[in-house]
Amino acid sequence: MENVTKTLDAKGLGCPMPVVRTKKAIEELSAGEILEVVVTDRGSIADIPMWAKNTGHEYLELVEEGDVLKHYVRKGGKTTDKEETPVKTITNEEYLEIADKGPVTLIDVREPDEFAAGHAPGAKNIPLGQIDKRMDEIPEEGDVYIMCRSGGRAGMACDTLETFGRKNLIRVAPGMGDWNGPIE
Amino acid sequence: MKVAIIASNGGLFDAYKVFNIATAAAATDGEVEIFFTFEGLNLIHKEGLKQLPMPEGKEHFAEGFANANVPSIEELVGMSQEMGVKFIACQMTMDVMGLKKEDFADGTEVGGAVTFLGYAKDADITLTF
Known part of the structure; x- marks a missing residue:
């Protein structure tokens, strides 16, 4: 399968x-x-x-x-099927190309221990569970890339942010679970 | 799903019946409490649980247990507790047998018949082994 x-x-x-x-x-x-x-x-x-x-x-x-x-x-619960969400998604490789060209805003929504174990350069850690409380740390202008381990949590984070009117989100999937780029 | 189990026998087969159902229920998001009474206390006795007897004449099943790769009772006890299965040791039996709370697997609580009944009164499933 x-x-x-x-x-x-x-x-x-x-x-x-x-x-x-x-x-x-x-x-x-x-x-x-x-x-x-x-x-x-x-x-x-x-x-x-x-x-x-x-x-x-x-x-x-x-x-x-x-x-x-x-x-x-x-796994059951709230799904983040690509067909159902309008969230714009790019691959790890596409993201790396963009990041190569200049500074980007990247939010890693995994838990702090996962983040501490290794994350993409320049990423800021806001765990999924805190995303609605720390929205002021996420820029409203310019592209904001959202990443997790496999794409599930990043999709939920995008959904949450979109319900608050944010429109500048791009999900990077799958994310750190299949990451071939540099690690901090 | 709320599951209430009475464990009142102290053999190896009894232990597997109790802990297999308990861990399976806990893995299926069930809330599980086991009331250990009379010989059932052997199943959580720190020393006793390592040497639970096979029923007389059934000793040849030992090989089958090894081949089927079933976990040891020690492992099942640890796993049950890790998954939130609550152990209640029967105070009355402990008094009769001269046992202390410290003799049992860590985390075991002590209670009487009413403690179990209070839990079991709205359980979805009640089992006795």
């Missing part, structure tokens, strides 16, 4: 470990992102879809490859 954000390898583990690990893994994703769960436990064929149904996530597909079972689950 395409567009898998994260793969969880739980091969060899028996009940209840596949669902326990799946729960932990999906907590690290943003709404709309897809988790691939790779297991050998055949109980998971019934368990993972039931787990998804009861936790508000969308079970997409089971792929069997011999003894290996691959489950695909889309």
